Amino acid sequence: MDKQKRASGMPINQDKGKKMRTASVAKKVVAGTLGLSLLQMPLLVSAASGVSVVEKAAAPQATQSSGSDASKGLNPAEAKITKAQAEARTRTLFPILKEARLDGITYGEQNVFPPNTKKIWVLNWSIQKGNNSSGFSTEVDAVTGDILSFYYPSMWPEEDSNTAYYPPAVSKQEAEKIAETFIAKAAPSIKAGTMKPSTEYGFSSNQALFGPVRYSFGYSVDVNGLPADNEFVSVEVDGNGNIVRFTRSAYQGDYPSAKAAISKEEAEKRLEQGLSVTLAYISSTPLFNATSKREWKIGYIPDRTLVPTDANSGKGIDTIWGKDLDKANQAVRYTALKPSNKAFTPHKGEQLTADQALKLVQEIAPGSEYQLQSSLGNYWYGNKQVWNLYWNKRTPGTYQESNKSAVVDAETGQLLSYNEFQYPGSEPAKASAPAVTDAQAQTKAIELVLAHYPNAAEDLKLSDAQTLNPSSSKTVYQFVFQRFYKDLPVYGSTVSVSIDGGGSLISYNADNGLSDADLKAMDGLKAKISPKEAQDRLLNELGVELRYISSGGYSVDNTYVEPKVRLAYVPTFDKSRNLGYIDGVTGKAEALLQLPDPNKGSTPELPSDAANHPASKDLATLLEYRVLSPAEDGLLHPDAEVTLGDWIQMIAKGLYPDQVYYGGRITQPLFADVPADSPIAQAVQLFADKGWFGDAKSSELHPEQKLTREAAASSLTTVLHYNRLSRFFQQDAQALSLSDASAIKDKGAVALMLKLGLMEAPSGKFDPAKPVTRAEAATILVRLAHLQGNVDTPLNQR
Template sequence: MDELKHAADMPITRAKGRSLTTASVVKKVLAGTLGLSLIQVPLLASAAPGLTLVTQESTAPTSKDSASAASKGLNPADAKITKDQAEARARSLFPILNEARLDGITYGEQNVYPPNTKKVWVLNWAIQRGNGSTSFNVDVDALTGDILSFYYPSTWPQADSNTAYYPPPVSKQEAEKIAEAFIFKAAPSIKAGTMKPSNQYGYAPNKTLFGPVQYSFTYSVDVNGLPADNEYVSVDVDGNGNIVRFNRSAFQGDFPSAKAAIGKEEAEKRLKQGLSVKLAYIPSTPLFNSSAKREWKIGYMPDRNLEPMDANSGKRIDTIWGKDLDEASQAVSYTALTPSNKMFTPHKGGQLTSDQAQALLQGIAPGPDYQFQAALGNYWSDRRQVWNLSWNKRSSGLYQGDSKHAVVDAETGQLLAYNEFQYPGSEPVKATASAVTEAQAKTKAIEMVLAYYPNATEALKLTDAKTSNNPSSSKTVYQFVFQRFYKDLPINGSTVNVSIDGSGKLTSYDTNGNLSDADFKAMDALTAKISPKDAQERLLNGLGVELRYISSGGYPVDNTYVEPTVRLAYVPMLNKDRYLGYIDAVTGKTEVFNVLPNPGNGQSTELPSDAVNHAASKDLATLLEYRVLSPSQDGLLHPDAELTLGDWIQMMAKGMNPDQDYFGGPMKPIFTDVPADSPIAQAVQLFSEKGWFGNVKSSELHPEQKLTREAVAATLTLALHYNRLSDFLQQDAEALSLSDANAIKDKGAVALMLKLGLMEALGGKFDPAKPVTRAEAATIMVRLANLQGKVDTPLNER
């Protein structure tokens, strides 16, 4: 029986833990370096190209004592909290530990490279259920006794019959009270009155209609009456009121005095001195995020980096390394590239072989003392076919020596990335005198870009931006940033970063932001209406500073652990927002760079006027709250508008994930009439992945067809994995007794909907061919959300 075909004449038949540490480090880096100039670089990099910031989740170490702590400069005798006290605190706070096994306690973080000197007790736990087990850590500050991290093992809540779905027993307001009361128990170093709600740290869990209910609360913690970077606490509470995740970030050293030698007015004067604006194209989302629905704006941005200033010395601060920047801040300027006789020529004649891809890197690829490997795959940012090439130093020891990696477009031969890596424990590179000057390295970098970047002389310009090297490294590295332009305007976030070492050898090459024809089309439609003078005035009026403690370090960069430091500084602010933005050149409004979009922020949950008095107003409000629905351009919901099949697929998919970032990039279209750039392409991919189309036999979906009641019944039967039960119920008495039973092609699906209460038969009729309105769909989806905790397989579990 072809349920979906029978349901709506559709050509279809029937026959798969969040690291707050990572998020906070990225946020800190962004606050200090990104959104400040026209030379945007990757999220996990500083303003220096080729300088990689690595963050990693804690893993459960196997050691059961602190023998390895001494090798990292840690001494358990310095701890003010004993390991027994740490264990007792953890057990008293988290009831789940009563069913867990303590596998060991270590002093200091283990299995991380490079080693760090955090004074922390790491308690390693394991939970065994049947043949399955999971391991997790509870970290306790060895100086204060604060719980630093805990998470309820992510594999268990979904298998737990007590998982809370919509509507949850505990409301958000009740959960917030639970979170705040718990914080003072888990982190006694936090004093009353020092916490403030904050969205600066972490990445809140996505709020989904069909997912387990979970609330996230984050608070900044003031020190000496001032806000302080990375001083925060974050708590996740599930819909039953249980603490499922806890993170506390705190500096373990002494804070400097809160008294500044330089006044606030003087700091603002220095910030604004000589500052101007430059017009640029600005994407609404990072260019590496090809799965997002990107929009474009044209706006005026500051013409230079706006770094924090030391409140006592007045020097600008490099927020990655925590060092002073001695040179004054200067506007970024650009130099056009001159064509050469070695310009990039795209490959023609089909997909490259791995040998052909390697041959293109002549002069970059290392010699025969390296072992070569190649693998064909999808590029991480846009899923184009690429060759991943690796050269590993032949060595007798495991994880010794160094390796080199390159990514080459398998169709065109364009070099997308090249990086070198030295394994931990390898013999460090000996410092040698530089064989090339900076001018010679610049020439080499330009040659590289011309040879490997399409239309480089038209698309790129070399910036004079100064970048920061690893201050602990004895190796000379020259770093260059090439800014991408379109129609003489820079494209924010699109750069090519090249690093050349002192010997003249390439050490890294990174391209950021693949642009599509749709992107260029969107930029073509933009024209500035605000003058540069007006924009500059608005920017300067909005700029200010905030006195606060800023922090650097506590993370590894380029295989070097940057020790945590705290300084008193004036931080640039735009309209009292630390995440500096730009002036929209069309509206004149101040906008913030959408570098780390936070789900759920910014959308009004106020019900539009045409839905306020509707019979389904409560259900429509729920779908608006969970971002399944959003008002049209006229500000209305149009609750009585009839839906298409495509609309329904989109709504169901948003019930699973309102951001629709299901995949890392475009996928091969499943249906010929749903191309990769279709607004419902991501939703169709999700339906296919979950098997909600059944066994597809047709190449067309016809998403424009009207959505019928029987089509909804067939879809929900597949979504709930009741298709076999549906077959069994084809002769169900309730369905057969309907006055329009003969018009129903899939009686089993209809019988299921009636028995589950998801749909109803009014006046003894089901009306299988009747189109479904937006309001009717909202009611069905809310009923389905209420059913989630009562079915054997909730929608989010497959």
């Protein structure tokens, strides 16, 4: 998830060109009661509490003067790299900027609050093409001269005739050499021998068969001989060898000594002391992502948060606040909820109106001093329509705004989230005793959950992993409710609530919930290995790594956390920082929610039944780009006949190989025989959105029908948007000369496919009624990929 940051050494995948950079982002407690902390969680995890913090959408920014409020406390005269040198370096390194206009240069980060003291030059660019324009920025370290960020707006290269499509002019190996050569020029402060390849720091680009070819490379950079969270480089190179994105993260403060006072062995003993395992249901994909096909496992996970240990004091570290923990972490315990006569009742009938949605959350809505705006939209990462309620209040005497927002399921009325945001410093920070106790806040949190979460008393338990915000000026109570199914926790399924010292709700966040299919899948799971076996295996896989970790640079519950770097031993699993668990069935150690390698381009081994097939090369290409995958028996079955549903799915995977299409919500199935929960529903939606069903008016798709060669030709004609042109070729001499021309109804489509070289007619016969095999489909799609860069509008832009 692009808007996620990980704590204490969890590297941040930055895409600074696609979103406004901010040093203070609103953070909200959302998940993580299972003690699954530092080992590569996709969410920030508080070591003290086991709760997690995730970045909220960027809040309104403070208005900036030409002097830049963000550069308060900075003196450009102290920069070792001048403004002119920063501009010259940028223009020299990125020749593509000759198409851009430099609109200005500022000192210090822009659009951040509170103001920071980062010594950088920010160059603001814009590109104008016709009536369209796009603005972006490039950052240069004013101390070292390193380029810190560059991103050329993707909308321009993809519309450019020089965009690289498959097959690329530059291979992955060649692109890697280009990237490393460029890093030496763009980041001269990196010492030789300190940079190491790492999949943790690459951009999130996914190679698609029908998309622009881009290679992503990430590198960690050692400091004082140790890995450091703040030091990394990410480069993206396109298929023509151009640098299209670049990020260099470097800490401008002083690093502590690399000498540890306690040994690695001692740190490992502290990590493992008293550690046990908990059996839980584990999803193959994060539960916030409701569009991906989800598989379930049952596995053993640590019973507590695995926290880093300060390498000098030996104390555990709260990775959110960067503070020492007063006591060792204990196993998480849960308390059942008592049923309430005010339990949530799902709405039935027509979709809720905005007024009805507001009424359901009236008890937590702010007063009349806030102005309400509402909009109906799709919930992120899911096929759920929601009401977005947004209350805005301008703080008197400033340009800063405080706001509150809620998301309500438009079908059921369930509250999915509520969050408030205030700029730190927008109101006086006065320390005061809380008006409500922890127990009173807990009672309110329980009442809120019972009133807004379906079957809360049956499905949720209160974790004892709550904590107080350690801010000296404001008390915030945090509570996390864990989802259970058949007495086992469901990893990642939580509801979190934050309440301030005055008893007011600050945040409420629930996950997407579990479908009937999820519950059915979990029903069939049963552990075959004992907890003792799993615990022994887990302890065998655990270890520690000495490194520099970081915290801060963000806000938690409206409290800004100052950046801090310290030397620590961090937990590892199977010698990596990926969170892991022990499979309850196989007993194997598995990585949990491991970040994908953005360069999914290494060819997996071709199954035996395809290795010697005449179409083996094309089958290997589709396997490499995740368009095809082996069946349960491990084979590709290249001669199996393809159905219409298979064909639609294959083309969709050529654009979205991970089966996640972020198109319109499936409010109502397009075809009666393709329900919303069908494996091909998203692919069908994509086809419809792009107009690839043509003028079809049928209420049924019949995805199970065999795909004939003529049907494939007609489909490809529509995919290429050559429908009208195909009518022009209906009397084409080449098509009419085929020996079986009389059996072909769509002669224009067949003629086009022959002329484009996508299909052939061996010995002058097309065989229009012959079913297409997987191997034949692979050859056609690889040819289509070769054609992609030569058509007026590539498939990914239609």
